[in-house]
Structures are given as C-alpha cells and as structure tokens.
Amino acid sequence: xxxxxxxxxxxxxxxxxxxxxxxxxxxxxxxxxxxxxxxxxxxxxxxxxxxxxxxxxxxxxxxxxxxxxxxxxxxxxxxxxxxxxxxxxxxxxxxxxxxxxxxxxxxxxxxxxxxxxxxxxxxxxxxxxxxxxxxxxxxxxxxxxxxxxxxxxxxxxxxxxxxxxxxxxxxxxxxxxxxxxxxxxxxxxxxxxxxxxxxxxxxxxxxxxxxxxxxxxxxxxxxxxxxxxxxxxxxxxxxxxxxxxxxxxxxxxxxxxxxxxxxxxxxxxxxxxxxxxxxxxxx
Amino acid sequence: xxxxxxxxxxxxxxxxxxxxxxxxxxxxxxxxxxxxxxxxxxxxxxxxxxxxxxxxxxxxxxxxxxxxxxxxxxxxxxxxxxxxxxxxxxxxxxxxxxxxxxxxxxxxxxxxxxxxxxxxxxxxxxxxxxxxxxxxxxxxxxxxxxxxxxxxxxxxxxxxxxxxxxxxxxxxxxxxxxxxxxxxxxxxxxxxxxxxxxxxxxxxxxxxxxxxxxxxxxxxxxxxxxxxxxxxxxxxxxxxxxxxxxxxxxxxxxxxxxxxxxxxxxxxxxxxxxxxxxxxxxxxxxxxxxxxxxxxxxxxxxxxxxxxxxxxxxxxxxxxxxxxxxxxxxxxxxxxxxxxxxxxxxxxxxxxxxxxxxxxxxxxxxxxxxxxxxxxxxxxxxxxxxxxxxxxxxxxxxxxxxxxxxxxxxxxxxxxxxxxxxxxxxxxxxxxx
Amino acid sequence: xxxxxxxxxxxxxxxxxxxxxxxxxxxxxxxxxxxxxxxxxxxxxxxxxxxxxxxxxxxxxxxxxxxxxxxxxxxxxxxxxxxxxxxxxxxxxxxxxxxxxxxxxxxxxxxxxxxxxxxxxxxxxxxxxxxxxxxxxxxxxxxxxxxxxxxxxxxxxxxxxxxxxxxxxxxxxxxxxxxxxxxxxxxxxxxxxxxxxxxxxxxxxxxxxxxxxxxxxxxxxxxxxxxxxxxxxxxxxxxxxxxxxxxxxxxxxxxxxxxxxxxxxxxxxxxxxxxxxx
Numbered sequence: 001x002x003x004x005x006x007x008x009x010x011x012x013x014x015x016x017x018x019x020x021x022x023x024x025x026x027x028x029x030x031x032x033x034x035x036x037x038x039x040x041x042x043x044x045x046x047x048x049x050x051x052x053x054x055x056x057x058x059x060x061x062x063x064x065x066x067x068x069x070x071x072x073x074x075x076x077x078x079x080x081x082x083x084x085x086x087x088x089x090x091x092x093x094x095x096x097x098x099x100x101x102x103x104x105x106x107x108x109x110x111x112x113x114x115x116x117x118x119x120x121x122x123x124x125x126x127x128x129x130x131x132x133x134x135x136x137x138x139x140x141x142x143x144x145x146x147x148x149x150x151x152x153x154x155x156x157x158x159x160x161x162x163x164x165x166x167x168x169x170x171x172x173x174x175x176x177x178x179x180x181x182x183x184x185x186x187x188x189x190x191x192x193x194x195x196x197x198x199x200x201x202x203x204x205x206x207x208x209x210x211x212x213x214x215x216x217x218x219x220x221x222x223x224x225x226x227x228x229x230x231x232x233x234x235x236x237x238x239x240x241x242x243x244x245x246x247x248x249x250x251x252x253x254x255x256x257x258x259x260x261x262x263x264x265x266x267x268x269x270x271x272x273x274x275x276x277x278x279x280x281x282x283x
Numbered sequence: 284x285x286x287x288x289x290x291x292x293x294x295x296x297x298x299x300x301x302x303x304x305x306x307x308x309x310x311x312x313x314x315x316x317x318x319x320x321x322x323x324x325x326x327x328x329x330x331x332x333x334x335x336x337x338x339x340x341x342x343x344x345x346x347x348x349x350x351x352x353x354x355x356x357x358x359x360x361x362x363x364x365x366x367x368x369x370x371x372x373x374x375x376x377x378x379x380x381x382x383x384x385x386x387x388x389x390x391x392x393x394x395x396x397x398x399x400x401x402x403x404x405x406x407x408x409x410x411x412x413x414x415x416x417x418x419x420x421x422x423x424x425x426x427x428x429x430x431x432x433x434x435x436x437x438x439x440x441x442x443x444x445x446x447x448x449x450x451x452x453x454x455x456x457x458x459x460x461x462x463x464x465x466x467x468x469x470x471x472x473x474x475x476x477x478x479x480x481x482x483x484x485x486x487x488x489x490x491x492x493x494x495x496x497x498x499x500x501x502x503x504x505x506x507x508x509x510x511x512x513x514x515x516x517x518x519x520x521x522x523x524x525x526x527x528x529x530x531x532x533x534x535x536x537x538x539x540x541x542x543x544x545x546x547x548x549x550x551x552x553x554x555x556x557x558x559x560x561x562x563x564x565x566x567x568x569x570x571x572x573x574x575x576x577x578x579x580x581x582x583x584x585x586x587x588x589x590x591x592x593x594x595x596x597x598x599x600x601x602x603x604x605x606x607x608x609x610x611x612x613x614x615x616x617x618x619x620x621x622x623x624x625x626x627x628x629x630x631x632x633x634x635x636x637x638x639x640x641x642x643x644x645x646x647x648x649x650x651x652x653x654x655x656x657x658x659x660x661x662x663x664x665x666x667x668x669x670x671x672x673x674x675x676x677x678x679x680x681x682x683x684x685x686x687x688x689x690x691x692x693x694x695x696x697x698x699x700x701x702x703x704x705x706x707x708x709x710x711x712x713x714x715x716x
Numbered sequence: 717x718x719x720x721x722x723x724x725x726x727x728x729x730x731x732x733x734x735x736x737x738x739x740x741x742x743x744x745x746x747x748x749x750x751x752x753x754x755x756x757x758x759x760x761x762x763x764x765x766x767x768x769x770x771x772x773x774x775x776x777x778x779x780x781x782x783x784x785x786x787x788x789x790x791x792x793x794x795x796x797x798x799x800x801x802x803x804x805x806x807x808x809x810x811x812x813x814x815x816x817x818x819x820x821x822x823x824x825x826x827x828x829x830x831x832x833x834x835x836x837x838x839x840x841x842x843x844x845x846x847x848x849x850x851x852x853x854x855x856x857x858x859x860x861x862x863x864x865x866x867x868x869x870x871x872x873x874x875x876x877x878x879x880x881x882x883x884x885x886x887x888x889x890x891x892x893x894x895x896x897x898x899x900x901x902x903x904x905x906x907x908x909x910x911x912x913x914x915x916x917x918x919x920x921x922x923x924x925x926x927x928x929x930x931x932x933x934x935x936x937x938x939x940x941x942x943x944x945x946x947x948x949x950x951x952x953x954x955x956x957x958x959x960x961x962x963x964x965x966x967x968x969x970x971x972x973x974x975x976x977x978x979x980x981x982x983x984x985x986x987x988x989x990x991x992x993x994x
Contacts, residue, residue, distance in 0.1 A: 003994070004806050005807040005810065005811035006807070006811045006817065006819075006820075006823055007807060008804045008807065008808065008867070009804060009805075009807075009808035009867055009871050010823060010866065010948060011825060011858070012804075012827075012830065012863065012864045012867045012868060012990075013823070013826050013829075013830055013868070015845075015860075015864050016830045016833075016838070016842075016864040016865065016868075017826060017830040019841055019842075019845060020833055020837065020838045020841045020842065021833075023840075024837060024841070024842040033676075034368060034372075034389060034392075035388065035389040035390075035392035035393050036392065036393075036394045037392070037393070037674040039392060041749070042429050046862070054713065064842055077735060080731075080735070081735060081736075082731075084728065084732055085732070086729055087289075087727075087728050089724055089728050089729075093980060093981065094976070094977075095387075095732060095736065096980065097973060097976050097977045097980060098736075098740060098743075099736060099739060099740070100917075100976055101743065101969055101972070101973045101974075102739065102740070102742065102743055102968050103921055103925075104748060104924060104968070104972040104973065105762055105925065105965055105968070105969065106895075106925045106926070106943070106947065106948075107925065108927055108944065108948055108951070109926065109947055110945070110959050110964050112745060112951065112956060112961065113742060113962075113965070114742070115483075115543075116544070116545070117742065117745065118550055118957075119545065120538075120539040120540035120760075121474075121538055121539065121540060121544075121548055121552065121758050121760055122548045122551060122758055122761075122762060123762070124762045125747055125840070127761045127762050129987065130761070131825060135540070136542045137971075138542075140540075140543045141539075141540040141541070141542035141543040141544075141694050143694055143695045143890035144695055151746070156739060156742070159739065161918070164914050164917060165873070165914055165918075167910075167914070168877070168910035168911055168913065168914035169877065169910070169911075171910040172880065172881075172907060172910055172911075176538065183750065188727075199880070202879065202880070203876055203877070206872060206873065206876050209828070210831070212871055213828070213831045214831065215834060217833070217834040217835075218834075219833070219834065219836075220927065220928075227483070227484060227485055227541065227686075228545060228683075229543060229686065229687070229690050229693055229694075230542040230543065230690035230693075230694035230695060231687050231690045231691050231694070232687065238836060241807035241834055242834070242836040242839055243679070243683065243802065243835050244364075245796075245836055245837070245840070246362070246365050246368075246836055246839070247365065247679045248677065248679045248680050248838075249368065249389060249393075249676075251840070254837070255837075256836040258833065258834075261832075261834075262832050262833070265832050265921065266547075266829060266832065268796065269825065269828045269832070270825060272836070273821070273824055273825040274827075274829060276823075296980050326953060328948075328949035328950075329949065329950065329952050329954065329957055330779070330780055330949075332952070354770075357949070358931075359931075359948045359949060359951060359952075360951070360952055360953040361947075361948075361951065362931055366931065369839070369840065369932060370845050372840070372844070373843055373844050373847035373848075373852065374847065375847060375852060474760065493740075546954065546955055546956070547757065547758060547955055547956060550758075550955075551758035551759075551760060552760060554755075555759075555760055564954075566954040566955075570954065572756045572954050573755075574754055574755045574758060575908065598971060639953075639954060688982070
C-alpha cells in the first residue's frame, strides 16, 4: 500500500535521475567534443584531467563558501522573520506577502538588476554609501569582494523560501503551548528557545539540506552578476560544468565533472537521510 | 470540511482545464494550399530591431516565394549557440539560420552545416569577389564553404566633442596621443574619466578591449595553426596587452570597476559628458539615442579609426559579425537555400541596416541607409579589421582565458609579464589541446 | 500611546522594518526604474525617484501581445505544476511519514538525489529524451519536467509536515471507526493546510522562475513562451532594454503576488481555524 502511494514519486526518480546519470557516466568515458566528428573511448582520462589541478579545486572552494554563506544568511534572516511574523498584528498578511514577492523573479533578471545596483558608477548601492559618507566600493570587480557580494544577493533571494517554510510549520503549533508557558511566567526568549525552536527543528534541517543542494547547484545568478570573474573568484563548479559542457561543447569533460560532483554530494545526503528517517516512529 | 472539498474540486477542475489545452497539439491555422514551412533562427529578440531588419527581408521573400512560409525562431543571444547546438544534436535543427563567425568552425566541424560550394558557384546573386575577402574566408573551413556572410562589424573610437574641446586636445591617431588625450580629460574627483571599455561578458575582453589594439599592432594571440598561444612570445601582441592594462594600472585614465563594466554604463557616462573616449561599433548610435535622443554624431561626438599601433603605423580593429548557413538534416534544403540566397542580395543588406550590422559586400555599401555618412568611418576601418583571435573551435575557452588574464591584472593586481606567461601557458598546454 | 501599542511597535514593527525595508528596497528600485525614462534610469549619480515618470516602458512591453501571452502560459504551467506536485506529494509524503514499505529508505534518499544535478548537466539528456518522444516543443513536456523537479522536494516537505501531526489524532479516528483514508481526509488534511499551501507555493515559484528548460523545451515559440523567456528577450547582444525589462519584471510579479496573497489567507490561516482542539 505504501509502495503504491509512493509510485508516482518513483517515476519521477527514473526520469530525472537514472536517465541522466546513466548518460553522464557513459559520456564521461569518452573524449566527446561537439566539433570533433568521432568520440574515441578514453577511459579515465577526463577524470585524470580534473585531478591534475586547474580550476576545479579553487572552484570547489568557491562553491563551498558560496553555499555555506548563503545558507547561514538565508536561514538566520528567514527564521527570524518567520518567528517575528507569527504575531497576529495588523498588516501581518500584507507584510508577509510583500516579503515573499521578491522571490518571484527569474535568476537571470535578478542577476541583471543586482549587477546594476552593485555598479561602481551608476549603481544605487554606491550612491547610498556616498550619501552616508562611506567610501565607494567596486563590489563585483574586486577579487576580494566579488564572492561576498554574490552571496549577499543570494541571501536576499533565498530568504522568502525560509520564511514560507518555517511560517507554515509555525502556523501549526498550537497556541496553547505558548499560553501555558506565559502562565508559568516564561519570558519571550525562553518561550522561543524551548517551544519554537524544537518545533521547527526538523523543518529547519530539511530546508538547510535543500538549500544546500540548490545553492550548490545554482549558477544563473552568479553568471549574470560576474560571469565567474574576476579571474575565477566567483566561478563555481556548476559554472565550470556549464562552460565546459554547453558553451564549449566538451561533453566528456563536463560529464566527468558532473559525476565527481554528484558523488561528493551524495555522501552528504545519505548521512542526512539516515538521521532523518531513523528518528521517527513507524506506524 | 465542505469548504475543503470545494477547494479541492476547484483546484482539480483548474488543473484539468489547464492541462487539456496544453496536451492537445496546437493545430495550425488551416492553409488553403500546402506551403513549405522552414524555420529561420536568429539571435535578434528585441522586437523593434527585428521588425526593422530581418522581418522585412523575410516578408519580401515570402511575397516573392509564395510556396514557402518562413517561421522565425528568435533565441536570446546569450543562449543562441547552445540552443541551436542542442537542436542540431537532437536532429531538429532550424532549416536555415544565423551562424556567429566565432561558432562556424565548431558547427562545421560537428557536421551541422551544409557545404555550399556548388550552390554558390551556380548562384547569380552571391558573388564571392564582392565580399570583404577576410570575412569571406571565415566561412571556409578546411577548404570548403559552410556559410555565407550576413553582416559584419568593426569598432572605432568615439570622442566626446565637448570634453575634447575643453581639454584642448584632438582625436588621437597614435597610442601615445590617446594616452595624452585621456590624461588631459581625466578628472576622477569630478567623476569625469578618460577612456573606458566594456568588460562584462566573456567576449568583450577579446573583442572590445584588447582586440582592437592587437589588430592595430599586428599581433597574434594564437598562431595560425591554432595549436599554440603566442601572446607572450609575439612582442606585438604583448605590447598591445600591456597597453590596455596600463591604461588602468599605470596611466590611470579609466573609471573604477574596469573588470566588470557594462556597455550601458559606458554609454551613459558618454552621453552625460563624463567620458572622453569609448570604443564601439555601428550599434552605438541606437544605444546613445535611447539615453539622450538629441545626442548626435558630429555635434556631440566624433568617430575616428582606432589609433595606429606603434609596430605597424596602421590602424586596426576587431571584426565580428554573423554568417548565414543551411543546416544538415533540414527536410527542405532547396527552400532553405533560396532563403539564404535572398538574404545575400545587396538590397537585403540595405533592409537590414537597422540591425546593428555593416554589409559584408561592397555592392550594398552604396545602397539606401548605408549612404548615411555616419557609416563612412566604419567603411574606412573595415579593410583594417579582422577577428582578433584565430577562429579555433575552442574559441569560447580562449576568450574566457583572455578575460581572466585581463582581470588578473586590472582587478587582481598581477603583473603584466607574469600574466602574459600564464596566458600563453594556459593556451598552449590546456586550452588548445 | 498605550503601553501595549509601544510594545507592539518595539517588538514587532520596528524589527520588521529594520530587516524588511532593505529586503524590499530592490523591489522599490525595480518599480522606480520601470517608471523612469532610459536616460534618467542611467543617470549618474542615480536619482532616488523618477523625476519624469513615464509608463512608456509598460506600454512597449505589451505592444505586441507576446508578453501577455507569456503571462498566461506561465500561470498555466506553474499552476499545473503546483497542483499536481501537491497531489503526488501528499501521497508520497504520507507514505514516507506513516507507512512501512520496501525500498522506503532507498526511495527517500534517491528522491533527494534527484536534486543534485545542475540544470546544465541534465539539459542535454532530457532534451534528447523529449525530442525522441516528439514533445520537444510543448508545454506538456515542460510541465512534466517541472513536476519531476518539484515532486521530490514537495514529497519530502509533506513528509516533514505530516510527521509533526501527532499520530494519536489519527489513531483516535481509527478507534472511532474511520478508515485510514477518511482519517487522512478529516484529521491530517486540515492540519496540513499550511503545508499544502507552502508546498504548492514552492512548486509554483520553482516553475514560474525557471528559465533554461523553458527556453529549451518550448522552442521559443511565441505562443508557448513562459515569462522568464519573454523577459530575456529584452537582453540583446549589444545592450539591455532596461525600460522594458524593468516594466516586464514589475508586471510579472503581480499575478504571482496576487496568488500568494490568496493562497496565504486560504491555506495558512483558513483551514486550520478551529481545527486544533486537543
């Protein structure tokens, strides 16, 4: 019965996972380039190329910074806003809707707008800085600030997701819990720490996992902001895969990168699922 | 409970209502007689550019060829190559479409384009001798012709009349004069800058920054075989690279943010009298007009050829442009070839003048819009123009590496010599393998 | 001001404003730029509000009907994705949360694995697949692809939310003689209201914003373009049509925001009203 209910989801897995993985594994063993007529079998050559260095290691580092930084920023702000907006004060619905509305723009457009806002000459952020007397900054053009700026943009972009998910969970927490705690004399902070936090723990973990995966994989935002520059300060692994596979047409190398990437992430996910599934009662 | 059931019902109805039309194949409007339907792929997605340019050619073609219907597939420029490549790989390419001069090698190598030698030999419209020879040869890969030129471009130097007069300088004709002029105009505390180049996409460093001076100086980044990088070992190429970097690092005549500067910001600086010089192509007029409709050539800005390189004493410029080709696997090759030929008429090039390009053949230079003296300096510059880098299949990789090298110096503070060495090594040992 | 009001301001409105206003600023900037002329939009330094407000950008965006059609298409595609993914997720999520069945752990893990691939890696095999099936340029292919992207996450979310509903409540219903399905309908579903809303919104937004597959699978047919594809049309080789792009971005937000507001009131508040009485 359970399996039956689960079947549609399984079909999805087949389409979106097994098919591409099989394809990628096969292609990664060939020197397959779009402009070369033949695809000779080269075995592990594509993988060896990765290990020889080049851009892969630094991109991995960038990707980790990008992911972890975005995650922490989005999570903190999102949870904070969600908790704050639980109080049923006038205007709450409208405020929440407004805050969610920044979510509804494609990455390309968000990137174009933020790139312009960051611009050292015509950008509004620098105008703001100048207005309060701070020195202006070439956010996206300097090696030391480019990645941080991209992360800031991604935090802005991802907060609505956290806001929505945590709000939905908090909505189902019975008000009695809080009332009882208030009767017992618990302060706001204690109510938060002992009631709210445990209730949202699971959803926060899930959102963190999902956010981690999605941010790791995303590159449309960075691409629109900096094209991976300056130099490779903001180049992440998905961008390498895109550049290699789609822009340059080096299918074999891109496939090898995808598989290595996949293996790295799969381990993390397996651990998460193990902990998440084991701690719940089976009925 | 009833409310919830109601909600669910409404949603299911909505879903059913939306999916059914989506699933049904969109039927074609019934045609009176069967017409051959061919698709034409183009990267022009802005509606007014398209209306003023290719759409007119297509309409006239269909009027003269009532048995053919042409459907345009407009694909955004940043995704154009990828989409056509995917379609070709899946066996569903457009019948005929634009090919970027930088991609023709790749697509020909992949077998996506049809050889055109026989067709061109028989054609009365396409006269190979009438085309700019350099650009015609781009269409030849391993001795065979895979596309014909559709439009070309080159870059010139724009000088702001007001700022030049104020600083008491004339439009430069040599690199030293350029530095001089920029220095005199540059007043950063007043937010007035000497010269700027666009650098916000992966091609701009190659075409809009280094390329012009590279060609003017006769330098080569890659050897003609396409197997080795020569930017460090070729002194002319190194000199050009050093020159553009030093504009930022040594002479300091550029605005901040040169590692990631957008073309629209540059245009805005220019029309607002905050930038002395900029480099751009025939598309610049429309861009400047959009920002300030009264900003006119000859009154507010001047255009001169790129200053002559010290090694050659001659001007030079990056040349780019588009070709048109017929794709393998097209079921209507004959109609596609007809369209390709129609596009190659001088009158067609005159119709497409609004679409940011220069005509690739001389017969069109004296037609209609191209009689506008605005184009004069571009026609002067064209004979000196060539693609800045040898058109190897790995060109996107190469362009990206050049961008990285420029950014290393300009944004990362690396030295020019070490960067040149890095770039040459990168090209020879990694990218061109 | 009363003490309560002061406390409300201090503990609610003030923090919300401190965090919310910077977050909303880009939205304001978007709107302001959409109302400026291109020349003023790029004024150096930038102006804080439009000095010469104009709706020319909006007018030109709608001039050829492609954009309006794109709004309809996006609503259709995103809406279908939201509805179907919620339905599938309810089934799968309940199964994962409450039932034991073979392949449970593997299935759950693999669901998350589907999120691992960047679009760039999946694009080619997926396009080849749809091409072979003959649906390479259709909204159906797009909806199914979006479903494939949304369902795994939606299922996990549902599982997570359903797990927080105390099993005792369902057990109570069983004891009272209800079948598992009726218990689900009467006990679980009302309490899962916020979850349904959130999951639906997530699926909707995912499909609404998605670009790469939309571009590839709808073949840039003007009748089938989604909003992101229509918006990117304004980004050309030699420049961006900022006035149109900004106007388009503003207009594109409106239908989705309206839907959000409705969904919020309905699901997040409506279904749970009075449902929880321990």
